[in-house]
Amino acid sequence: MKDEEGLKLIKELLEIYDQGFIAQTLNDLGFDSWCRESINRWVKGKADRKLSHGEFEHLKSLLPKPFQEQGHExxxxxxxxxxxxxxxxxxxxxxxxxxxxxxxxxxxxxxxxxxxxxxxxxxxxxxxxxxxxxxxxxxxxxxxxxxxxxxxxxxxxxxxxxxxxxxxxxxxxxxxxxxxxxxxxxxxxxxxxxxxxxxxxxxxxxxxxxxxxxxxxxxxxxxxxxxxxxxxxxxxxxxxxxxxxxxxxxxxxxxxxxxxxxxxxxxxxxxxxxxxxxxxxxxxxxxxxPENVTTFGEILEPEKEVDDRYILTPKLWQYLYDYAAKHKAKGNGFGFGLTGPNDVARTLSARYYKDGSEILVDRGWDMEAGFDDMINQGNRPRRLTPKECARLMGFDEPDESNFKVPVSDTQAYKQFGNSVAxxxxxxxxxxxxxxxxxxxxxxxxxxxxxx
CATH class of the missing domain: 3.40.50.150 (Vaccinia Virus protein VP39)
Structure with missing residues (x-):
């Protein structure tokens, strides 16, 4: 593969992904000897390197393909x-x-x-x-x-x-x-x-x-x-x-x-x-x-596959719980949105990254039980993952993960919260x-x- 073609492809990918991701995806497929620094040096013209055919084709697959090849109306x-x-x-x-x-x-x-x-x-x-x-x-x-x-x-x-x-x-x-x-x-x-x-x-x-x-x-x-x-x-x-x-x-x-x-x-x-x-x-x-609207439960990933970092910390859950209780006592409706598998979620907003309070996934929390005794139990609510946000906004079907999210969770939450269904x-x-x-x-x- 010609150097200029590979370099052009790398530069196009760097508009989306960082050097570490590109290096890692090559190494994961057995194309070793790539790292963040080697990509940096090549892009800056400090290293003479060629992409193999396999490397080129793999990196090319990371770019989106046209929805249809021809015949636009x-x-x-x-x-x-x-x-x-x-x-x-x-x-x-x-x-x-x-x-x-x-x-x-x-x-x-x-x-x-x-x-x-x-x-x-x-x-x-x-x-x-x-x-x-x-x-x-x-x-x-x-x-x-x-x-x-x-x-x-x-x-x-x-x-x-x-x-x-x-x-x-x-x-x-x-x-x-x-x-x-x-x-x-x-x-x-x-x-x-x-x-x-x-x-x-x-x-x-x-x-x-x-x-x-x-x-x-x-x-x-x-x-x-x-x-x-x-x-x-x-x-x-x-x-x-x-x-x-x-x-x-x-x-x-x-x-x-x-x-x-x-x-x-x-x-x-x-x-x-x-x-x-x-x-x-x-x-x-x-x-x-649609004749049947996808349920909230259907957009969720299997619980065992969700990273623990999406589960609310005891401190945050305590704060949200107390905040909601205070406003409830005043007759206000302010508070978190605990969402079950058959519920319609509240509106996902760009502030979701802060605490996720408008849409918290119900993991079996008993609201009638003594809160102090349950605060540290593992069934505390959790945030949606970015993949689940993509499904909630209709970018992906419930059983798909085709929509790429090449940014941090914080940026992803802002993007989905600002987007349309x-x-x-x-x-x-x-x-x-x-x-x-x-x-x-x-x-x-x-x-x-x-x-």
């Missing part, structure tokens, strides 16, 4: 991508991801470990480098031209953008100069603004935006109203936009797909001029509910597909006539 981009939870459903329905943006370096490692990137694919860390939203000396026209140049053409835009407070006053000098207008004025200083700029510059046929349920009520509903007005101004028809009842179809609870209560707001929009919306409603997601967005992707393809065909016909 449409193209999409993945913004504020996290670890790719929204992307997976669109890969599965024949989409090709051509651009990804994610700023967290640990999330990027997990994303790259699990999602294939072909030579055409572009990876961006800070979306503001593309939208120029942090530049006050750039006109709207210059920003749009910059976006159009850096982001490939695509049919669908995906974005799980973070929610930030909207502040119209004092956001930019452009306002005082009278240069900004419409959504450019009203959404500046937020990450939604970057999404809106990309939509304006690239005009995708459709988009899917995801956020926390509270986005709808944030600032007495003003934030959500501004977002919907901006999307309308951009020329898109958003599904279920006028629905304001208690069972809003835009708010989807993952409990219908996985054993976890996790409500997220989902906005699906189609370009109005393409006339493909045709009554699209997220109410129809009910048709995609994959089956929810797999269902939405399937619902969107016919309209995406119809819109794509209409665009192609228009371009053909114009030519």
């Amino acid at each position: 449409f193209r999409f981009i993945d913004l504020f991508a996290g670890i790719g939870g929204i992307r997976r459903g669109f890969d599965e329905i024949g989409g090709k991801c051509v651009f990804t943006s994610e700023w967290n370096k640990y999330a990027v490692r997990t994303y790259k470990a699990n999602h294939y990137s072909d030579p055409e694919h572009i990876f961006n860390e800070d979306i503001r480098e593309v939208t120029l939203s942090d530049r006050e000396d750039v006109s709207e026209e210059e920003a749009y031209a910059h976006i159009d140049n850096l982001i490939p053409d695509h049919d669908v835009l995906l974005a799980g953008f973070p929610c930030q407070p909207f502040s119209i006053a004092g956001v930019s000098k452009k306002n005082s100069l009278g240069r900004a207008h419409g959504f450019e004025c009203n959404t500046q200083g937020t990450l939604f603004f970057d999404v809106a700029r990309i939509i304006q510059a690239k005009r995708p046929a459709a988009f899917l935006l995801e956020n926390v349920k509270n986005l709808k009520s944030h600032d007495k509903g003003k934030t959500f109203k501004i977002i919907l007005e901006a999307l309308d101004e951009l020329g898109y028809e958003v599904s279920d936009v006028n629905y304001d009842g208690p069972q809003d179809p835009k708010i989807i609870d993952a409990k219908h797909f996985v054993p976890q209560h996790r409500e997220r707001i989902v906005l699906v929009g189609f370009r109005r001029d393409l006339d493909v919306h045709n009554g699209f409603t997220l109410k129809d997601i009910r048709k995609h509910f 994959v089956p929810v967005f797999r269902a939405v992707a399937k619902m969107m597909k016919p309209r995406i393809l119809e819109a794509k065909l209409k665009i192609e016909k228009r371009e053909s006539k114009a030519a």
Whole structure:
């Protein structure tokens, strides 16, 4: 194997795994004489070395493979991508991801470990480098031209953008100069603004935006109203936009797909001029509910295979128990979530790494027994393992472990807590597909006539 090919492969792997892991995986298969230092020296050009064919093929297998080799039906981009939870459903329905943006370096490692990137694919860390939203000396026209140049053409835009407070006053000098207008004025200083700029510059046929349920009520509903007005101004028809009842179809609870209560707001929009919306409603997601939802017990690893470090220490368990008892006495509902095999778990959050209190695996603790006598017994609750978190979020099936987690437990918990429940967005992707393809065909016909 040529040196340059092996070196290129090693460098690609180092964007995901550390030198120790790469060396260990080679040594475990009998390819000895590798260590962290030998890899460092080779990458820095201080050692002349070749990978054998077996070594090369093994290391190559650590990289994700394309979901399908050819025949992609449409193209999409993945913004504020996290670890790719929204992307997976669109890969599965024949989409090709051509651009990804994610700023967290640990999330990027997990994303790259699990999602294939072909030579055409572009990876961006800070979306503001593309939208120029942090530049006050750039006109709207210059920003749009910059976006159009850096982001490939695509049919669908995906974005799980973070929610930030909207502040119209004092956001930019452009306002005082009278240069900004419409959504450019009203959404500046937020990450939604970057999404809106990309939509304006690239005009995708459709988009899917995801956020926390509270986005709808944030600032007495003003934030959500501004977002919907901006999307309308951009020329898109958003599904279920006028629905304001208690069972809003835009708010989807993952409990219908996985054993976890996790409500997220989902906005699906189609370009109005393409006339493909045709009554699209997220109410129809009910048709995609699985007949039998995986139980919490089914996502758990065999107890004998779970490392003891996931079991709460006596001190932490005592603290959580006392904390819950104190609030219970005051009539509050605050406390840990002890979850049994047939229960629906609470929402996994990014703070799970701190104490795991929202989802503790019940290992047979008797809440009615004397606590002081039982505190040191081995059946204290435990945290979920990262593998179990992957299953709870729908990245893996209960009996699988295909999703790679190349980061520490702390980072893994943050990533899964910030992610989405994959089956929810797999269902939405399937619902969107016919309209995406119809819109794509209409665009192609228009371009053909114009030519």
